[in-house]
Amino acid sequence: MSTTQPRAERASQARLAAARLGAEGVDGVVLGWVDNAGITRAKAVPVRQLEHAAEWGVGASPCFDVFLVDDSMTSSPFSHGPDGDLRLVPDLSRLSRLAAQPGWAWAPVDRYAQDGTPHPGCQRRFARRxxxxxxxxxxxxxxxxxxxxxxxxxxxxxxxxxxxxxxxxxxxxxxxxxxxxxxxxxxxxxxxxxxxxxxxxxxxxxxxxxxxxxxxxxxxxxxxxxxxxxxxxxxxxxxxxxxxxxxxxxxxxxxxxxxxxxxxxxxxxxxxxxxxxxxxxxxxxxxxxxxxxxxxxxxxxxxxxxxxxxxxxxxxxxxxxxxxxxxxxxxxxxxxxxxxxxxxxxxxxxxxxxxxxxxxxxxxxxxxxxxxxxxxxxxxxxxxxxxxxxxxxxxxxxxxxxxxxxxxxxxxxxxxxxxxxxxxxxxxxxxxxxxxxxxxxxxxxx
CATH class of the missing domain: 3.30.590.10 (Glutamine synthetase/guanido kinase, catalytic domain)
Structure with missing residues (x-):
């Protein structure tokens, strides 16, 4: 499922995926991305919230663009301070039940601004471009x-x-x-x-x-x-x-x-x-x-x-x-x-x-x-x-x-x-x- 799909279509596919995962004993879905320091960061939602996450995304601060390996932060001309918010939208085409973590699934995310436009700092979208x-x-x-x-x-x-x-x-x-x-x-x-x-x-x-x-x-x-x-x-x-x-x-x-x-x-x-x-x-x-x-x-x-x-x-x-x-x-x-x-x-x-x-x-x-x-x-x-x-x-x-x-x-x-x-x-x-x-x-x- 592409994260460029209409929200309603994403929600529909997520609803089906959540039902399947629930039947397989999955309780939570990890939404992961990798920051510029090479560290995998994550948020997670209950499986019943996957539909909402796919439709509207999950909030995450833009400050992760300037996290360092030791979890301290620096700044850039575009990324600084505590202001702002992004939306993490899972790509359900890569949704996977985690075999070594019973009860969990995982999906990578693309990051968007609050208005639905792609976040210019999204590394995954850079690779796709x-x-x-x-x-x-x-x-x-x-x-x-x-x-x-x-x-x-x-x-x-x-x-x-x-x-x-x-x-x-x-x-x-x-x-x-x-x-x-x-x-x-x-x-x-x-x-x-x-x-x-x-x-x-x-x-x-x-x-x-x-x-x-x-x-x-x-x-x-x-x-x-x-x-x-x-x-x-x-x-x-x-x-x-x-x-x-x-x-x-x-x-x-x-x-x-x-x-x-x-x-x-x-x-x-x-x-x-x-x-x-x-x-x-x-x-x-x-x-x-x-x-x-x-x-x-x-x-x-x-x-x-x-x-x-x-x-x-x-x-x-x-x-x-x-x-x-x-x-x-x-x-x-x-x-x-x-x-x-x-x-x-x-x-x-x-x-x-x-x-x-x-x-x-x-x-x-x-x-x-x-x-x-x-x-x-x-x-x-x-x-x-x-x-x-x-x-x-x-x-x-x-x-x-x-x-x-x-x-x-x-x-x-x-x-x-x-x-x-x-x-x-x-x-x-x-x-x-x-x-x-x-x-x-x-x-x-x-």
């Missing part, structure tokens, strides 16, 4: 966001000491991982794979590709689900970029492919590894804007504790076929339909709607420019000494963000300013802090 701009060109993007997390016991220790990527970890936590799979499947999400990762207690789950806004919705729902399953097993899940100062962090790699008329433009062309010209220009636009895009996709001070060379984090501004050290990894897949690109430098501190929308905007700029990709990089860029390093700290990414006319125009003045204000305030908040202090302050926020 960029997807619609592609659609007007006859193009579509299929996307998926890998979800990585670290799970600990109540004392903060990994619940398994098995080796990286090892079956030992799957055995030790087989009941836990089974319940994650069951909950995701019950919520009608298509899991492609789930496996142990490199760091102690670290796991990853990958979901089937879908539209870009839908992929961002799914990433949010997966994190809710993993966290809820973890709680039920007496465990705690963190999606933070860094858990330890000297360890490998957790990413939120964005996979995407460009399509026209049912054809994957990542294969069958004359460009590198079969890229068609539109796909190559799209990826060239993303690569050109990566330093500025880090302000959206690697937005935390903690992000730069993860984004270091030789850890498969994508710390260099380059691309390569199946090169896990390149920020942009090209994947041809076993069939042409599977060809896609992976952006490796993004992490779980990002608002996924901002990250997806920013990448689409950069790709659109690349299509307009018609540029091709630069020379491919083979091997570890750190060993070459000639490849440009991506920003090594949040202030550097902010410098690139402020210089990006493309992002300023794509985001719009209000959302652009709010993101900038939050990033600046968080950079100041953690200025002079040690890596250990930054991790301690952010580990359980994401």
């Amino acid at each position: 960029m997807a619609e701009a592609l659609e007007r060109r006859g193009l579509a993007v299929r996307a998926g966001i890998e979800v990585e997390w670290v799970v600990t016991d109540a004392a903060g220790a990994p619940p398994t000491d098995g080796p990286a990527y090892g079956m030992h970890r799957v055995t030790d936590l087989s009941d836990y991982l089974r319940d994650v799979l069951r909950a995701l499947t019950e919520q009608e999400l298509t899991v492609l794979q789930i496996h142990p990762e490199y760091a102690p207690g670290q796991f990853e789950v990958s979901l089937a590709a879908e539209g870009p806004v839908e992929a961002a919705d799914t990433a949010v729902l997966v994190r809710h689900t993993v966290r809820a399953v973890s709680v039920r097993h007496g465990l705690r899940a963190s999606f933070a970029p860094a858990i330890s100062a000297d360890g490998v962090g957790s990413g939120a790699h964005l996979h995407l492919s460009l399509w026209r008329d049912g054809q994957n433009l990542g294969e069958g062309g004359s460009g590198p590894y079969g890229l068609r010209s539109e796909a190559e220009s799209f990826l060239a636009g993303v690569l050109a804007q990566l330093p500025a895009l880090l302000a959206l996709g690697a937005p935390s001070v903690a992000s730069y504790l993860r984004l270091v060379p030789s850890r498969w984090a994508g710390a260099y501004r380059c691309w390569g076929l199946e090169n896990r050290e390149a920020a942009l990894r090209l994947i041809t897949g076993s069939t042409g339909a599977q060809a896609n690109a992976e952006i490796k430098c993004f992490d779980g501190a990002a608002n996924p709607y901002l990250a997806v929308g920013g990448v689409l905007a950069a790709g659109l700029a690349g299509l307009d420019a018609g540029h091709g990709l630069p020379a491919e990089v083979h091997g570890d860029p750190a060993a070459l000494g000639t490849v440009e390093r991506l920003p090594t700290a949040l202030p550097e990414a902010l410098d690139a963000y402020e210089k990006s006319v493309m992002l300023r125009e794509a985001l719009g003045a209000q959302l652009y300013a709010a993101v900038l204000a939050v990033r600046r305030a968080e950079a100041e908040l953690f200025e002079g802090r040690s890596a250990e202090e930054i991790i301690a302050a952010t580990r359980w926020r994401y």
Whole structure:
């Protein structure tokens, strides 16, 4: 159900959905959105109030546009003080009963002004606007966001000491991982794979590709689900970029492919590894804007504790076929339909709607420019000494963000300013802090 539907139509669909949920034992519906600090915020209504929420929205202050990771607030030219109100309107096309939270359902929201006009600071609508701009060109993007997390016991220790990527970890936590799979499947999400990762207690789950806004919705729902399953097993899940100062962090790699008329433009062309010209220009636009895009996709001070060379984090501004050290990894897949690109430098501190929308905007700029990709990089860029390093700290990414006319125009003045204000305030908040202090302050926020 689109939130642009007439109120009466939204109410009618919500009435049916509420009756179904009530029959399934659901008592409350969480209405969630992700703020500019990457924190998922929520309000909830009794299931019998879902119809009213869908018709009229639920009130929420505009001040959430300038919340920081520690729940303090900053201000921007458009967002300041206690005044004003917005309406949270649930998108019932993504309404899901939460399998690991009995009695609860969830739906993402779009945010509107009191007069019913779209809120210029709504990150989810930004992602949708960029997807619609592609659609007007006859193009579509299929996307998926890998979800990585670290799970600990109540004392903060990994619940398994098995080796990286090892079956030992799957055995030790087989009941836990089974319940994650069951909950995701019950919520009608298509899991492609789930496996142990490199760091102690670290796991990853990958979901089937879908539209870009839908992929961002799914990433949010997966994190809710993993966290809820973890709680039920007496465990705690963190999606933070860094858990330890000297360890490998957790990413939120964005996979995407460009399509026209049912054809994957990542294969069958004359460009590198079969890229068609539109796909190559799209990826060239993303690569050109990566330093500025880090302000959206690697937005935390903690992000730069993860984004270091030789850890498969994508710390260099380059691309390569199946090169896990390149920020942009090209994947041809076993069939042409599977060809896609992976952006490796993004992490779980990002608002996924901002990250997806920013990448689409950069790709659109690349299509307009018609540029091709630069020379491919083979091997570890750190060993070459000639490849440009991506920003090594949040202030550097902010410098690139402020210089990006493309992002300023794509985001719009209000959302652009709010993101900038939050990033600046968080950079100041953690200025002079040690890596250990930054991790301690952010580990359980994401």
